Amino acid sequence: MxxxxxxxxxxxxxxxxxxxxxxxxxxxxxxxxxxxxxxxxxxxxxxxxxxxxxxxxxxxxxxKGCSTPILYNGNLYVTAPLDGKDGILSIDSSGAQRWITSFSTEVSGKHRNGSGCNASPVTDGETVFAYFKSGTFAAVALDGTQRWTTNLVERFGEDKRFWDHGTSPVLTQDNVVVARMHAGDSWLAAFDKETGELVWKVDRNYDVPKECDQCYTTPLVIKHSGREAILVWGAEHLTIHDASDGKEIWSCGDFNPEGNMLWPAIATPVIVDDVAVICFGRNDRGVPRLHGIRLDGSGDVTESNHVWFRDDIGTFVPTPAVHDGRVYIVRDKGEVECIDPATGETIWSDRLPKNRANYxxxxxxxxxxxxxxxxxxxxxxxxxxxxxxxxxxxxxxxxxxxxxxxxxxxxxxxxxxxxxxxxxxxxxxxxxxxxx
Structure with a gap:
């Protein structure tokens, strides 16, 4: 229809x-x-x-924007360009526009499905935070009033990913956190939610094959050993960082032992119980990889925490969903897999109608x-x-x-x-x- x-x-x-x-x-x-x-x-x-x-x-x-809206207290917040500038738009429960706040000049997307506002906003119920391809990193109150803004490209250098950024900001108890993993100096940084001041910034650089250092995933805020932590996937490494200072407290590698090139990380991990499901490889080119990683322990757990591995299913772009303890993967061409995250075994698989278009x-x-x-x-x-x-x-x-x-x-x-x-x-x- x-x-x-x-x-x-x-x-x-x-x-x-x-x-x-x-x-x-x-x-x-x-x-x-x-x-x-x-x-x-x-x-x-x-x-x-x-x-x-x-x-x-x-x-x-x-x-044109490609981000996902968020919803709080009946109002929607979504990023979209306005007259050539980055913007955050709010729409109420009747569909009427409440306000739009614009910032610096938009940098448009390279990919046909990209835009200057691929990253999705996030809110703590008092402030909406958003990051744009231009480098603009902004905080606005729920009534649209600008609280603070800074430009991370001007402060920390050009974003050197081949394609359009897609990493969304995330919130810890005190800070808003952003990751940049690209063909350059990569880092994870936390900013004070109230003031926008830099609280900490830690390097996250690895020597990996071409394009494998370029990542579009979003960090996850988790509990690790009873404390708030941040899980980051990209550059062939899964890492956990202390939310208070960014210090790496856990790491797992060995996701690409063959040294394949042109494998950026796009799909964000999902966690069920104490297992992270990691989609990697190039499912869009018939080379999928799927890993189950146990999240306990500390230090370098590469040798001990790979629980299961599959090279027959996976996804390149869409992030899986979790429901009733199962992981649901919609693959790039519409195949659908329901798997057990503890074992990686397929519970059922099927597919959506075939078409040349991707997901x-x-x-x-x-x-x-x-x-x-x-x-x-x-x-x-x-x-x-x-x-x-x-x-x-x-x-x-x-x-x-x-x-x-x-x-x-x-x-x-x-x-x-x-x-x-x-x-x-x-x-x-x-x-x-x-x-x-």
């Missing part, structure tokens, strides 16, 4: 409503993959068919359904459990979808290249789902 018809494409409206907004959105999604970094939410009733009847509103965006967005699991967005704007809805895969619907948004979908309170938000969509299950669908 084609969600944006010709009449809507020619209409001059700021926001177009279908149906009515009946409940206030209260569920929060404060960062790219949600509060627990799993890309999933267990509770809620979410739409199965993403058609006109399901659309609550569509709100136009001021420019760049990371999958969302909401209310027991998996949502997978293809780069051409087709979004699939899949019923999942421990034993099977059931394709429930195929929906065309008629514009590219690169950012990941996010859930609200019984709402689904889809960031297209031109619009932000809000969808909900119809009343009839809710009645059918409630039947025993």
């Amino acid at each position: 084609n969600i944006i018809d010709a009449a809507v494409r020619t209409a001059f409206v700021a926001v177009w409503f279908v149906g009515s907004w009946t409940t206030e959105v209260t569920a929060d999604w404060p960062s790219w993959r949600g509060a627990d970094d799993h890309g999933s939410v267990a509770e809620g009733t979410y739409p199965v068919v993403l058609n006109e009847a399901a659309i609550q509103w569509r709100s136009p965006l001021p420019g 760049y967005a990371s999958p969302l699991i909401a209310g027991g359904k998996l949502y997978a967005a293809r780069e051409d704007g087709v979004v699939f809805v899949v019923g999942i459990n421990d034993s099977h895969f059931e394709l429930l619907s195929e929906n065309d948004f008629d514009e590219p979808v690169i950012g990941s979908l996010i859930p609200g309170a019984d709402r689904l938000f889809v960031r297209g290249e031109k619009h932000l969509f809000c969808l909900a299950a119809t009343d009839e669908a809710k009645r059918q789902e409630a039947r025993p």
Whole structure:
């Protein structure tokens, strides 16, 4: 189905409503993959068919961006360029724009699916933090007031990744943390959330084959040995750093013993219990790698903490999702794998309809359904459990979808290249789902 018809494409409206907004959105999604970094939410009733009847509103965006929105206290925050400048935009629960705050000149993307605002914002409930390809690193209050800004390219040098940055900032108790892993001096740095002042900055440099030092992953804030820590994947190493000073307290290597070149790290790890699942290799070129790494111990654990390894499945760009203790991988061409993270064994595998287009967005699991967005704007809805895969619907948004979908309170938000969509299950669908 084609969600944006010709009449809507020619209409001059700021926001177009279908149906009515009946409940206030209260569920929060404060960062790219949600509060627990799993890309999933267990509770809620979410739409199965993403058609006109399901659309609550569509709100136009001021420019091309590929980041994922975040949601806090019913309001959405998303990065997008405005008149050639980096910007953070806020949209309320009715689809109306609350405010937009712009900064320095945007640096546009190189890749067809890239932009100057690939990285997703993050919020602690008081401030929204965002990082842009231009180097602008900014903090704004929830009313759009700028709190502080700095430029990390001007301070620490040019970003030398081949493609557009994608690493999102993350929050510890006191700081906002950014990683840059590229073909140059690589580092992990923490900035005071209140002032933007640099708290610590540590080097993260490794001698690896060409392009393997270039990384687009997002760090994860975890607990390690009872203290707050930051897990970082990239440059063929998984490391854990003390959140208070950035000191490396744990490391694991040996992810590319053959010395393959042109293997950047793109998919962010997921953690289930004490095992990190690492997607590496070049699944897009038929050379996947998948690793299970135990996160206990300290120091260099390379020899002891590789739990399992597979060279037949993996993903290059989309980050997996976690649901009910299982890891769900949507591969770059639409193959779907459900695996046991403790053993790496496949529980089931299937695939979405074949197409030349790839998957760049990371999958969302909401209310027991998996949502997978293809780069051409087709979004699939899949019923999942421990034993099977059931394709429930195929929906065309008629514009590219690169950012990941996010859930609200019984709402689904889809960031297209031109619009932000809000969808909900119809009343009839809710009645059918409630039947025993």
